[in-house]
Amino acid sequence: MLYCIAVCAFSLGALPGESLFLSAHDALRTGDYDNALEAFQACAGRYPMLAPFAQVYAARAEVDMGRSEAALARYGSLIEAEPHGPWTDMAFADLARLQRKRKAYAKAAALYRHVLNIAPRPWWMDVYAWENAECLGALPDREAEAYAHYRDVILNSGLIRPRLRAARLLVASPKAEDRALALLGMMRSSAYREAMKALPAAGLEWTDGAEAVETWPALAKAHGSDPWLPVGLLSMVHQAAEAGQYEKAEAAADLLIRHFPGTRDPADALWWLANYLNGKKRRDDAERIYLRIARECTESFRADDALVRVAERRAGRGDTAGALRHYAMLTEKFPESTFVTQAHTRCADLMLKQGDRQAARHFLERAAKGARGDYYRYRAKARLAAMGYPEAGDHEIPVAPGRPLLRIHPSPSPPSPVPGGQRIERLRFFGRHGMDAGEFEAVAICQEVAGTSGAGAWYRALAEAGFAHTVWQFLRAQDGKKPQQAASRPGLDYPLVYWPQVKAMAREYALDPFLLLAVSRQESTFRAGIESHAGAKGVMQLMPRTARWIAAKMDTVSTDHAGNLGSPMNSLRLGACYLRMMLDRSDDNLVYALASYNGGPGNCDKWRRRYGGADMDRFIECIAFGETRSYVKKVLGNLAAYHALYPELADHFVVSCAASSRPKPPPG
Numbered sequence: 001m002l003y004c005i006a007v008c009a010f011s012l013g014a015l016p017g018e019s020l021f022l023s024a025h026d027a028l029r030t031g032d033y034d035n036a037l038e039a040f041q042a043c044a045g046r047y048p049m050l051a052p053f054a055q056v057y058a059a060r061a062e063v064d065m066g067r068s069e070a071a072l073a074r075y076g077s078l079i080e081a082e083p084h085g086p087w088t089d090m091a092f093a094d095l096a097r098l099q100r101k102r103k104a105y106a107k108a109a110a111l112y113r114h115v116l117n118i119a120p121r122p123w124w125m126d127v128y129a130w131e132n133a134e135c136l137g138a139l140p141d142r143e144a145e146a147y148a149h150y151r152d153v154i155l156n157s158g159l160i161r162p163r164l165r166a167a168r169l170l171v172a173s174p175k176a177e178d179r180a181l182a183l184l185g186m187m188r189s190s191a192y193r194e195a196m197k198a199l200p201a202a203g204l205e206w207t208d209g210a211e212a213v214e215t216w217p218a219l220a221k222a223h224g225s226d227p228w229l230p231v232g233l234l235s236m237v238h239q240a241a242e243a244g245q246y247e248k249a250e251a252a253a254d255l256l257i258r259h260f261p262g263t264r265d266p267a268d269a270l271w272w273l274a275n276y277l278n279g280k281k282r283r284d285d286a287e288r289i290y291l292r293i294a295r296e297c298t299e300s301f302r303a304d305d306a307l308v309r310v311a312e313r314r315a316g317r318g319d320t321a322g323a324l325r326h327y328a329m330l331t332e333k334f335p336e337s338t339f340v341t342q343a344h345t346r347c348a349d350l351m352l353k354q355g356d357r358q359a360a361r362h363f364l365e366r367a368a369k370g371a372r373g374d375y376y377r378y379r380a381k382a383r384l385a386a387m388g389y390p391e392a393g394d395h396e397i398p399v400a401p402g403r404p405l406l407r408i409h410p411s412p413s414p415p416s417p418v419p420g421g422q423r424i425e426r427l428r429f430f431g432r433h434g435m436d437a438g439e440f441e442a443v444a445i446c447q448e449v450a451g452t453s454g455a456g457a458w459y460r461a462l463a464e465a466g467f468a469h470t471v472w473q474f475l476r477a478q479d480g481k482k483p484q485q486a487a488s489r490p491g492l493d494y495p496l497v498y499w500p501q502v503k504a505m506a507r508e509y510a511l512d513p514f515l516l517l518a519v520s521r522q523e524s525t526f527r528a529g530i531e532s533h534a535g536a537k538g539v540m541q542l543m544p545r546t547a548r549w550i551a552a553k554m555d556t557v558s559t560d561h562a563g564n565l566g567s568p569m570n571s572l573r574l575g576a577c578y579l580r581m582m583l584d585r586s587d588d589n590l591v592y593a594l595a596s597y598n599g600g601p602g603n604c605d606k607w608r609r610r611y612g613g614a615d616m617d618r619f620i621e622c623i624a625f626g627e628t629r630s631y632v633k634k635v636l637g638n639l640a641a642y643h644a645l646y647p648e649l650a651d652h653f654v655v656s657c658a659a660s661s662r663p664k665p666p667p668g
Contacts, residue, residue: 015429017050020039021054023039024054025057040055059074075095086440086444096112105139116132118443133145137169150167150173151181154188160533163185167191170182184265187234187235230256233253237253241277250289253273271306287309290306290307291306294310327346331344338374341370345363348367364387368380372645373638375637378397378406378407379617395407399636400589411645426441428465430465431465433568438465439470446470459492460495494641498568508576511576515579516575516576518641522635524540524541537566538568542578550577594631594635594636599623607623610622
């Protein structure tokens with residue numbers, strides 16, 4: 001017998017059969033279906049804790065070999081013999097996909113209905129929902145159900161890519177209100193020009209005099225309940241602005257505010273218009289419109305950001321009183337805003353410029369009470385210490401040699417003991433190898449333990465095994481809180497994911513292990529199966545091209561690592577290696593290394609040439625890419641939070657390596 005048993009770091013564990021299961025899984029992934037099937041069958045016969053999952057994967061091997069009937073029989077036997085367990089849902093999901101592949105869409109839809117009957121639906125089931133919609137759309141009498149899915153995505157998804165995909169499909173609906181919502185979805189996804197092109201074909205329901213600004217109020221009054229009205233008004237905002245008719249554009253936005261209060265469209269229209277005017281250097285007009293958003297669209301997620309932009313502009317042009325006034329407005333109107341701690345820090349800057357140390361101290365002390373993980377909280381503590389108030393934080397987080405940037409007060413909270421036993425070992429095994437069986441297991445455990453006295457320990461175990469995002473989703477739905485509030489449980493909001501392996505890799509690459517956790521939390525929230533719109537994959541969100549480049553340069557990384565970024569261990573190894581390389585080329589300055597990791601080393605070099613002499617505060621704020629600027633702050637905030645929560649685990653590493661081992665960085 002040939003089981004293709006691979007020698008893999010960390011593959012051996014406490015659960016009998018792990019090595020055999022892993023070798024079978026690797027064979028299946030690489031297309032060696034005969035050996036995969038043989039090994040999974042052997043595992044199912046020998047190891048009870050892995051047996052039902054091994055049967056599911058064995059059926060997958062048969063599907064890939066073109067043996068559909070054998071796979072159907074295997075799935076059916078498993079469901080009959082082992083009807084209660086996460087493997088059953090996994091088998092139903094596979095059966096749905098198999099029937100979809102066979103174009104048995106009605107059967108597939110029935111199976112998808114069973115799989116998707118989970119509340120809350122975890123993030124990784126979105127793909128099943130899309131596949132189900134595809135099946136429903138292929139059935140002549142069930143297209144309406146497919147369109148219902150697209151409507152739900154447009155209205156509720158916070159992600160641009162799926163929202164835009166749904167809009168492009170919904171625009172084919174025979175219902176006018178669906179087509180109107182589709183165009184709204186395009187506009188809400190910033191695909192304004194695409195929406196404009198689709199507008200004529202979608203069939204605008206009212207057209208008489210739509211181009212004449214003086215007829216807009218009458219049209220709005222006459223068609224106030226028409227689903228096309230917000231589409232028409234949004235299109236008018238864009239068309240008028242691009243024609244240089246800014247007053248007309250704002251008049252259309254006024255009608256949106258009047259007729260559609262409480263929706264996102266008025267704020268979206270004003271936000272786009274303000275940014276457009278800002279780009280045209282009409283900054284006073286842009287500021288006035290930002291203020292309108294803050295005052296008239298207070299329910300919008302853009303309202304606090306709009307106030308920040310006004311305050312920053314006032315500060316930048318030397319209007320200290322105006323900046324302070326608008327920062328104060330932000331903290332009073334939006335006390336839960338993620339910008340509040342930043343606002344207090346900015347106010348401290350302004351007070352120091354005026355020589356008022358007491359007022360600056362007041363604002364920094366308020367900033368130092370910000371949320372866990374907020375970069376400005378830890379920056380405020382460091383600044384208070386530099387001013388002679390060391391009680392603000394007694395432990396410095398090394399970020400740049402000779403440049404103290406962050407300080408913390410260690411505030412550990414005793415974690416609940418993690419449950420033991422073979423089930424938790426099975427979950428950890430699936431998690432550290434990125435197997436989807438672990439997600440089915442994690443959802444089942446969340447449902448089982450909800451409301452029990454030991455739930456907290458299980459949630460922590462799930463998070464540490466790599467399923468933190470699934471746990472957070474479950475708890476948000478259970479608690480009914482906002483995302484940033486729901487997971488505020490020590491050990492859950494900043495879990496020690498893959499901790500034994502993370503520590504080992506950190507030692508190998510001379511890194512702070514909390515840095516690996518801080519980066520992977522920001523990159524993917526520890527999700528092994530996630531892929532960005534740009535194609536970055538895995539826990540550390542590396543581009544395949546970058547992974548291959550690292551493998552070609554470094555002896556500690558192989559092409560096998562680079563070819564399987566869905567494995568958390570591979571992704572962490574590649575990410576650790578890349579961070580080490582970025583630190584080496586950045587003189588151990590973590591700010592520069594993080595900017596390079598996210599924005600590219602070539603871009604970071606440009607920023608260093610321009611702002612390299614500045615202190616780290618100024619350098620971070622001058623990073624040209626908004627995404628990279630935010631990324632650096634968030635990772636540093638994560639890093640400080642980990643050090644504060646787990647001071648007893650903080651290892652101190654020498655972050656250096658021999659110059660001869662430093663490869664040249666990738667271009668750009």
